[in-house]
Amino acid sequence: MSKQKPSLPKGTRDFGPAVMTKRYFILDTIKKVYQKYGYAPIETPAMENLSVLQGKYGDEGDQLLFKILNSGDFLSKSTEQGLKSSKELLPAISEKGLRYDLTVPFARFVVMHQHELTFPFKRYQIQPVWRADRPQKGRYREFYQCDADAIGTNSLLCEAEIVLMIQEVFQNLQQTKPDTLDYAIKINNRKVLSGIVEVIGASGKETDFAVAIDKLDKIGEEKVKEELAERGFSAASLEKITPLFSLKGDNFEQITHLKAFLKDSEIGSKGIAELEEVFSILQGLGADVPQLELDVTLARGLSYYTGAIFEVKPKNVEMGSISGGGRYDGLTDNFGLPDVSGVGISFGVDRIYDVLEELDLFPDAHQESTQVLIVAFDQESWNYSLRVLNSLRVNNIKSELYPEPVKLKKQMKYGNDKNIPFVIVVGSEETKSGLLTFKDMAEGSQDNLSISEILNRLK
RNA sequence: GUGGAUGUAGCUCAGUUGGUUAGAGUAUCGGUUUGUGGUACCGAGGGUCGCCGGUUCGAGCCCGGUCUUCCACCCCA
Numbered sequence: 001m002s003k004q005k006p007s008l009p010k011g012t013r014d015f016g017p018a019v020m021t022k023r024y025f026i027l028d029t030i031k032k033v034y035q036k037y038g039y040a041p042i043e044t045p046a047m048e049n050l051s052v053l054q055g056k057y058g059d060e061g062d063q064l065l066f067k068i069l070n071s072g073d074f075l076s077k078s079t080e081q082g083l084k085s086s087k088e089l090l091p092a093i094s095e096k097g098l099r100y101d102l103t104v105p106f107a108r109f110v111v112m113h114q115h116e117l118t119f120p121f122k123r124y125q126i127q128p129v130w131r132a133d134r135p136q137k138g139r140y141r142e143f144y145q146c147d148a149d150a151i152g153t154n155s156l157l158c159e160a161e162i163v164l165m166i167q168e169v170f171q172n173l174q175q176t177k178p179d180t181l182d183y184a185i186k187i188n189n190r191k192v193l194s195g196i197v198e199v200i201g202a203s204g205k206e207t208d209f210a211v212a213i214d215k216l217d218k219i220g221e222e223k224v225k226e227e228l229a230e231r232g233f234s235a236a237s238l239e240k241i242t243p244l245f246s247l248k249g250d251n252f253e254q255i256t257h258l259k260a261f262l263k264d265s266e267i268g269s270k271g272i273a274e275l276e277e278v279f280s281i282l283q284g285l286g287a288d289v290p291q292l293e294l295d296v297t298l299a300r301g302l303s304y305y306t307g308a309i310f311e312v313k314p315k316n317v318e319m320g321s322i323s324g325g326g327r328y329d330g331l332t333d334n335f336g337l338p339d340v341s342g343v344g345i346s347f348g349v350d351r352i353y354d355v356l357e358e359l360d361l362f363p364d365a366h367q368e369s370t371q372v373l374i375v376a377f378d379q380e381s382w383n384y385s386l387r388v389l390n391s392l393r394v395n396n397i398k399s400e401l402y403p404e405p406v407k408l409k410k411q412m413k414y415g416n417d418k419n420i421p422f423v424i425v426v427g428s429e430e431t432k433s434g435l436l437t438f439k440d441m442a443e444g445s446q447d448n449l450s451i452s453e454i455l456n457r458l459k
Numbered sequence: 460g461u462g463g464a465u466g467u468a469g470c471u472c473a474g475u476u477g478g479u480u481a482g483a484g485u486a487u488c489g490g491u492u493u494g495u496g497g498u499a500c501c502g503a504g505g506g507u508c509g510c511c512g513g514u515u516c517g518a519g520c521c522c523g524g525u526c527u528u529c530c531a532c533c534c535c536a
Contacts, residue, residue, distance in 0.1 A: 005509085010527070060534060063460075101536090129536090134460080137529070143536065211534095300535095321536075348536040377494065412496035427494060441496070 011133070011141030021369075022362050023353065027126060029172045030146045030347050033165050034124040039148045042123045044105040046130075050097045056104045056334065058303065064131045066098040066141075098130035102147040103331065103344065110151055111335035119152030138320070138351055149344030151332075156274060158343045159308045159327065160281040163187070165345065166312055166323060167289055173356060180359045182315040183322075185291045188298040189275050190305050190326070192258065195268015196244065196296070199261065200237040208232070210299035217297070221245050244296055251279065251294040258296065274307060304328045310345060317358055322351045365419070371458060372399040373420045375411035377427035384431045388424060391451050397458050415441065424454065 008014070015023060031041075047068055054062055070093055099105050102125045110121065126146045135141060148165070150158045166185050174180055190206075197209050208231040216224050225238050244261070247254050255272060262268030275294065282289060300309050307327030314322060325345035332340045356362055374389055376382035382405040392399040402411040408425075415423050425437035425446075438454050439446035449457070 007527085058534095060460095064534085131535080133535075134533095135528080136531095139535070145536070324536075346536070351536065375495080407493080408495050409492080410496095414496085416496040423496080425495070429494085437494090439495080444497080446495085 009141070011135035011139075013140065013142075018365070021365050022356070023349065025362060026173065026347075026349055026352055026356070027144075027146065030169055031124070031126065033168045033172065034148045036168075037122075037148075037161055037165055039122045039124040039150075042106075042109065042125055043127060044099070044102075044109055044125070046098055046128070047096045048099050048105055048108065050091075050095055052108050052335075053097050053100055053104060056304075057100055061100060064133055065100055066130045066132050067094040068096040068098070069094055070096075099127075100131060101129050102127060102145050102346070103149065103328075106147070106149060106151075107331045107342075108335055110340070111332050111337045114337060120150055120155075120158075121152055122148070122150045124148040138354060140350065144349045146347040146349060147344055148346075149342050151342035152340055154341050156277045156308075157281055159274075159278045160285065160287075162310060162325060162343065162345045163278070163282060163289055163292055164285070164287055166310070167287075167291060169347065170312075173352070174361055176361055176363050177359075180361055181317070181355065183291060184293045184313050184315060185289065186293050186295040186298045186311045186313060187275070187278070188295055188309045189271035189307055190309060191267050191271025191274065191307065192262065192296060193271075193299060195262040195265035195271055196241065198265045198268060200233075200240040202233055202237045205231065205233065207303055210303075213297050214299035216245070247296060251292070254294050254296070255279075271307075278308065300324060300326065304331060306330075307341075308343065314355055317355050319351055319355055321348070322355060323347045370398050370400050370418060370420045372397060372422045372424060373411075373415040373418075374399065374401040374424045374426060375408060375415070376402070376405040377408065377425075378405050381405065381426040381428065381431055385424075385426045388426065388436065388451060391455070392458075395455050395459075397455075422458070 050065070050067065053065055057064070067090070106123065106125065110117065124147065126144065128142050128144050130142050133139060133141060148162075163185055170181060170183060171178070190210075193210060193213075194206050197203060197206050202209065209228070212224050212227040212231060215227070219227075228238060228241075229235075243257075247257060249257075255276060259269070259272050262272060282292075298309055298311055300311060305326040306329040309326040310324055311321045312323035313320075323346065325343070327341065327343040329341045330338065331342055332338070372392055374385045374392075376385045382401070385401050389399060389401045402414060412423065421441055423439045423441060425439060427437075430436050430448075433448070435448040435450055436454060437446050438449045438457065
């Protein structure tokens, strides 16, 4: 076997201990909030049958699915059948794919387990997903999604609670320095967008409208209008939208303006009513959410949203959306379970990681790691140290004994590199007297103490 | 998927118009120090110059292809 350089597939990453500690901090924070609001964990397989995945994300999405080659001699089968194009070939050689998101597998899960589940069903799911996208900074081919969805209820309490969960997650992520991150929880409603399209006389072009208007903060009003024109919106339509670009005032003032704008659209008015109810439920919950901003230009590309749409955008860090979600009707229709509405939220761990790193918001890693390292001079002291190690662990102190009594310098360096705050030195003097050398690595100071005195110091 | 940049030691980077044995900082290992890490001083190891091919007497440097990473689109977390 010839030597080869190890390598990783494009767009995938290893995570070392330092990074994992920080990632767990984010994941644990999100998990705790989900649990607090009554969401229960599930997991689904990394791979799904392609029939489950295909056709759910649009043509672009289908392109980005990772397909898994069938086992066995699939080639002869396909040549026998004389398949020519890759489009014909694909079903013959691949019937499984890696999941593209957590929402579609969840819909499949709900349909398959509908008779075991109690509705409304609230689940959270934290697992990696895969996309055959071209990688860029903050965009990978393998990344984690942290989803929570409530399915089987139309209640807007879910929407209100999503807002609260977002607020709570970001509050808890900033324990070390509260309010360092300035961010907006943007909310809109697909029905409002449909209403707008209807009022300006462009019914049926909801998706085109959503894709174009979603770029407003990136490319500006003029470019959005150009793109809308390219997508077949008439000059008269564009004229009518213009006031919406300069919608001013707080959430309630905006709602007042929109109500007037959409008064002739049934669906638009329904969207407004839903937004009002979310605000009203939040008020009833006694919630103060200054970050919540109504934004009629928020669209989100995903076409399956039908009601509320959410997005979280950092304001004092250069970064795209770090969280998003919304309500969708009929996601389970495809799998034969109609009339089930769901609403969900997803946090983007990788981007949140970058934001926290930039604002230096990660807590000190010290509490997570080993608190005490025991180092021994010789074999006899090492044997004695086993007892010391045991007493530390019995008292729930994260501790380790250097596995061999090698040169002290090497053992000390190990403790130093691992950022272990305390070291107990055991040699012939210590085993004789029973007083151990207890060293504070940060101070550089050390005292001779009994085990019980050491335990007191560490508590 | 389209267009553009990038790649030299584990990491960050030098490397002259193409010319002998490719360097530095940092990290690693050893020593100064056989009862002490983080600072200091001394020394050592570590490279198929991303990979494959071409031009040339001669390529880290020029040309083509390929892969990686990054940037802008498309789309998205």
